[in-house]
Amino acid sequence: MLRYMIICSTLLMTAVTVRAQCQRPDVGENRILTEDRQTFPNGSTVTFECSTGYIPVETSASTSITCTGTQWSDLELQCKKKSCGYPDKILYGKYIYQHTEPILLGATITAKCNKGYLLVGEPVRHCRDDGWDGRAPVCEAVKCSKPPGITDGTFVPVYDSYDYGEEVTYICMGDLDLIGPSVLTCSDDGTFQPSPPQCQFVSCEKPEIPNAVIIEGTSPPYKYNSFVRYQCNKGYRTSGSDYLTCKKDGWNPPSPQCNVITCSKPPAIKNGTFNPQKELYQYGETVTCSCDEGFILSGASTISCTDDGKFESPQCLKTCDRPQFEHGYVDSKAKYFIYNSSVRVKCNNGYKMEGSDYLTCEDNGWNPPPPQCHLKTCDRPQIKNGYVDCSSHLFVYKSSVLVYCNIGYKREGSDFLSCGDNRWNPPPPKCHLDRWIWIIPIIVGAVVCVLVCGGCCCCCWKKKKHKKKCKVANYQGESHNAIESPDQLCVL
Known part of the structure; x- marks a missing residue:
């Protein structure tokens, strides 16, 4: 048993040792x-x-x-x-970076000098593990040595060296012509540009161009850079350049030619024709154009072969007769109208239009069709508590009526109306109840009543006033007060 436990412990320790x-x-x-x-x-x-x-x-x-x-x-x-950081600045120059910041390992920069300065050294540098490779280039001011001399000529000014941008001017001896640029400039690569000129004797003969005349240029003799401008005679067309310049090898470009102008036959005229009909027409030759029945010529009836070698052909356009409609008129004096033209129509005074007032001539005539003009009318004025002194129920344009208010009513507005554009002018008046007509009888009655009552009161007062006091003697001889009856009574 002990042996078995020792073996198990050994195996367990071995397993732990293997896994650790x-x-x-x-x-x-x-x-x-x-x-x-x-x-x-x-x-x-x-x-x-x-x-x-x-x-x-x-x-x-x-x-x-x-x-x-x-x-x-x-x-x-x-x-x-790693980042190489920014290299030191270049005096009179700069670095161009081809990568985004920061400048990391493997990045490339290129040095470039300002105008007038020349790069000395390697322009391209690389970011390496130990920093920027190579040496920083420098920008030195451009200097040009003397430009090349030319035969039979010289240049000014003359120096041992020239700064960037300085110029020299070449001149030829005697009557020789300067062929090429007269001014050279010290460029940024340290050389004079462009190439130097030459001194030669150049002369050109007068160009002979049939059917043409000189309209501008230098008078003979024609020396280097003299020029002439030609124009072909009427009926001729220039083939080539009309502007010639005398160069060392002669006129440049070569002399042009003046060819007679011709026109091919005019394009076919729809709904028309032209005469005479040929395949080719000379400059200025004419043809006559005509249209089929029902069409009218838009353009000249006679056309000519023009200097651009073309005919300006007219058109044959369909026509429309003058629009016809009752009680109206056309706002134009023309007797007919060409295709696609438009016209405005109007109704006579006192008539109103049903339809469009703007018509266009189309293939099938006027579109839309001419309108209708109806007589303008006004209905019988309807006046509450009033009436019209006329039995008619319909009134024509510009007719007039008088209106009245019933008894006991007062008019607000005009009593005279005129029939205008389908309405009364001015508008019909209004009839309001006239209160004074009813108030006056009431006032009169009240006054009468007051007068009657006043008369009664007056009579009664007079009756009382006429009663008399008198002495009546009794048998004992004593006096007593008594009322005497009046002589008259008040009758109402």
Whole structure:
């Protein structure tokens, strides 16, 4: 039993010993592992470094990891491409960058000098692992040596050397002509440009061009750079350039030719014809054009072969007769109208239009058809509490009526109406109740009533006033007051 336990413990320890190791760690991007082994025992430590051309992102980051059991600890090292930074500035020049910032390993820059300065050194530099390769170029001011001399000529001014942009002017001796540019300039490559001229004697004969005349140019003799301009006679067309310049090899370009102008036959006229009919017509030759019945010529009836070799053909357009409709008229004096033309129509005074007032001549006549003109009328005015002194129920344009209000009503508006554009002018008046007509009788009645009542009161007052006091004697001889009856009574 003890032996069995010892064997099991040994096997278990062996198994644990086998498992307690780490496989080769993943190197990752832009990093190098300094160890070449594929397995590492428990507790092993390995170190990484950045690949060539790369540097740590964080300088304080750990570059090592440790095997614990079968797992590696986390690696802190991260690597990035090296940057060469910006090179020193070039005096009188600059660097052109072909990459975005920052300038990383492998980037390329090109040096370029300002105008008037020449690059000395290699223009292209590369960002290497140890920085920018090569030496920085320099920009030196451009200097030109003397320009080349020419036979039978010279140049001014004459110096031992010339700065960038300086010019020299060439001149020829005697009557010789300067062939080429007279001024050369010290260019940015240290040479004079363009190529120097030559001194030669140049003369050109007067060009002979049949059927042409000189209209502009230099008088003979014709020397170098003299020019003439020609024009062909009427009925002829220029073949070639009409502007000639005397050069060292003669006139340039070669003399032109003046060819007689011809026209091919005019294009066919739709709904018409032309005469005479030929395949070819000379300049100025004419043809006569005519249209078929029902069509009218738009353009000249006679056309000529023009100096551009073409006929200006007319057109035969369909016509429309003058629009006919009752009680209206056409706003034009023309007797007929050509195809696609338009005209405006109007109705006579007192008539209103039914249809369009704008007509266009088309293939089938006027579109839209001419309108109709109807007599303008006004209905009998309807006046509440009033009436029209006329028995008619329909009134024509410009007729008039008088309107009245019923008894006891007062008119607001004009009593005279005229029939205008389908309405009365001015509008019919209104008849309102006249309150004064009813108030006056009431007032009169009230006054009469007051007068009657007043008369009664007056009579009664007079009656009372005429009563008399008298002394009546009794048998004892005493006097007593008594009322005497009046002589008259008040009759209402």
